[in-house]
Amino acid sequence: MHKQKSEEDRYVFTAEWYDPNAALQRRYQLLYYPKDGSVEMYDLKNHRVFLRRTKYDTLRKEDFYVGNKINVFSRQLHLVDYGDQYTGRKVGSKKENTLAMIKPDAVPKMGSIIEAIIESGFTITRAKMVLLSRAEAMDFYSEHQSKSFFSDLINFMTSGPIVAMEVIGDDAVSTWRKLLGPTNCSVARSESPKSIRARFGTDGTKNAAHGSDSIASAARELEFFFPSSGGHGPKNTAKFTQCTCCIIKPHAVSEGLTGKIINHILDADFEISALQMFTMEKANAEEFYEVYKGVVAEYTEMVVELCSGPCLALEIQGTDVPKSFREFCGPADPEIARHLRPRTLRAQFGKNKMKNAVHCTDLPEDAALELPQLWYEWAYP
Structure with a gap:
């Protein structure tokens, strides 16, 4: 009886993680407990506990299905199979x-x-x-x-x-x-x-x-x-001229705010000239935010947020971008934004300095670097 109860209280998946240091694809058994939002992991090759059961607040029950990529302590895990019949029936049937x-x-x-x-x-x-x-x-x-x-x-x-x-x-x-x-x-x-x-x-x-x-x-x-054979499919619409970069951050995507943020951008007469969803690896997030390293106290937490799940990169065009779009996004700290500029994106959708809804290009010359990086170096697996 106890065994049946514990089985009903957890979902089991086979997950893969690419270890860049060893250049190996590592396989784990990943267990998720929806009652308290905790996870644990077992290394399948070495037959040992890899992560003891730990509460992980950023994951939701809806994130667990075969084919999805989730982030656990900066490791991007690809859920490739159900670990038992119960999980397959409960999660995958429909x-x-x-x-x-x-x-x-x-x-x-x-x-x-x-x-x-x-x-x-x-x-x-x-x-x-x-x-x-x-x-x-x-x-x-x-x-x-x-x-x-x-x-x-x-x-x-x-x-x-x-x-x-x-x-x-x-x-x-x-x-x-x-x-x-x-x-x-x-x-x-x-x-x-x-x-x-x-x-x-x-x-x-x-x-x-x-x-x-x-x-x-x-x-x-x-x-x-979205070809699985290594191709890119039809050509994206990125122009890379007279534009700026916006990234709708993972927390905003997972909270279902994507459509609302896009509406605000379009209602402010900015044009979205390109769009791409992807999940960023930790090394790429560190490189993307390198300009803030040693300058911003929250650098490490910013990196963790940016690679914590899917994000949406937008190429924005409009009058005098990126200056006008940066002003539209508002101060980096949403609390300050709510006091000083309550109509800005970060004031309306941000939670704190790390989870502040969007990243936007700071300097005009950086847009020419950020957008090609996102589209051609990191957006495609």
């Missing part, structure tokens, strides 16, 4: 991933769409803004090649940037399509007025967003945008 794509007409409304995705219980695990070539669009929509609307669809889908996202949730394929609503936006407005297409679409082609129609389609479409 979990699916699917493609959620924001079409060119709705990119200006991406903050609200991302907000709707998060509020519906989905987790966004991958995201990037791309510009499809004509050949790529024809390949992606090849099943519609014989349809009368095919030419208009291809012209529309190559007319501007799109945002491709992998979302994970219970019965994700059907749940996301239900949230999307009917293909024709007029029908959506009468039959499902709270749906994405009813709220943000125009007609049957310019209908705001796309969702995979089956598990098989989801696998194919996700591979198209």
